Amino acid sequence: MRYYCLGLAFLFTATLAQAAGMGEADAWHLLARTGFAPSPAELSTYARLSRSAAVDQLLAQSTQQAVTPVPAELAAYSPPPRLQDVSEAEKKQLQRQQAQYGMQLRAWWMQEMVATPSPLTEHMTLFWHNHFVSSMEKVKSPALMLTQNQLLRRDALGNFGDMLHAVAKDPAMIIYLDNLQNRKAQPNENFAREVMELFTLGIGNYTEQDVREAARAFTGWSLDRDTGTFLDRPFQHDNGVKTILGQTGNFNGDDVLDILLQQPATAEFITQKLWRDLISANPDPAEVKRFAATFRNQHYEIRPLLRAMLLSDAFWAPRHRGNLVKSPVELLVGSVRQLSIHQLDPRVLALTSRQLEQDLFAPPNVKGWPGNDNWINSTTLLNRKQFLDKLTRGADMPVPEQYMMQPPTPQQRLARLTDRSMNRIDYAPDNWIGTLATHPQEQYRHAERLLLASTPSEPVASGLPPADYVRTLLLDPVYQLK
Secondary structure, X not given: OHHHHHHHHHHHHHHHHHHHOOOHHHHHHHHHHHOOOOOHHHHHHHHXXXXXXXHHHHHHOOOOOOOOOOOHHHHOOOOOOOHHHOOHHHHHHHHHHHHHHHHHHHHHHHXXXXXXXXXXXXXXXXXXXOOOOOOHHHHOOXXXXXXXXXXXXXXXXXEHHHHHHHHHOOHHHHHHOOHHHOEOOEOOOHHHHXXXXXXXXXXXXXXXXXXXXXXXXXXXXXXEOOOOEEEEOHHHOOOOXXXXXXXXXXXXXXXXXXXXXXXXXXXXXXXXXXXXXXXOOOOOHHHHHHHHHHHHHOOOEHHHHHHHHHOOHXXXXXXXXXXXXXXXXXHHHHHHHHOOOOOOOHHHHHHHHHHOOOOOOOOOOOOOOOOHHHHOOHHHHHHHHHHHHHHHHHHHOOOOHHHHOOOOOHHHHHHHHHHHHHHOOOOOHHHHXXXXXXXXXXXXXXXXXXXXXXXXXXXXXXXXXXHHHHHHHHHOHHHHEO
């Protein structure tokens, strides 16, 4: 009878725990790591779910297409003119148009990240953007960069092998990694090297001979410049026998990618990067091997790997909470979503992100942004805090007199656009904090729980007006963490 009663008590307690959900702290951790900072509604909804139900809901709500309409001029591909056929004035005009469309593209993605019903989808699209790196600085075509972005979103939670094959034939990637010049008489090793070092195996898991042989297999893959689409040129392909990672045959590019996917190192390399993105800066080797084995056994399906990682003890461990630095995009988009600010021009977000050293569609090099601690230095930290301060002052900010003058530099144009847009924000912290709870003390507690990964670095003075209280939390160093 005693054991029977204990069993009933256990079941009763477990049922209560399930009904009570995982709570706000767990929900905050999950939503901050898989998307952007949670809004009050998101935090409330997910806090009522168990961990497994919450992860399943996140995965089930992922999407493959953006909800923000693409401006027509961005979707229209224009063949690049021959430089010898255009004048200097026409070149400058083309460069101005390219810069203008490039900014529209960045603003479009920022708007999508703010508006998306699936922050996880945009988080993963951004993750793959920093894995399969290419840059507007070299590609020059906003339309091709948009096409790549749509590809990454479509496959963000799909199959890694399918995405790898698609990216290898993506026009923007072909331009960025010089596959345009990959001919049988003169194989270009750039793409073959990067696909092994940065996309699949990682350094130390291939030889220079493997790179040379793989480059031969990729010969003939190119781009139709008139249409901006992939072009396979059989007459430029090396049909000879190649030996790659111990396998010998008359391989083409797709064969090489399949050989790379067969290597355990590929699954471990991708899992390590996801660990650094989702859990901590220092992956656990044993756990990475375990997750990587699951990844391979699931034929590189991304969704089961994410589910396993998000439900692991490592993900929920207290030592791994609040220990990663928000990227500029996470900081900016998360702040706007959390504070329910809808009037901010997305170009301001794009330009500010560039100022904070995360210029979308233009990572610094083929390795992408290193992330975490590298986001913070004396300059970027100051700029982060200035943005947050402006965000909460809104219409109270005066418009500097020098804006009556013609701005002579890009920095001044950024400052003018930012401040004018900030001035149009109709954001009232008093009203916002009032929506969090009925009782004033509960409002303050909810605001702290919603905005910070842990307790403030310094106690917040009691008796502050709501606006000052919210601003103090935003400017606390803990707000920079997730």
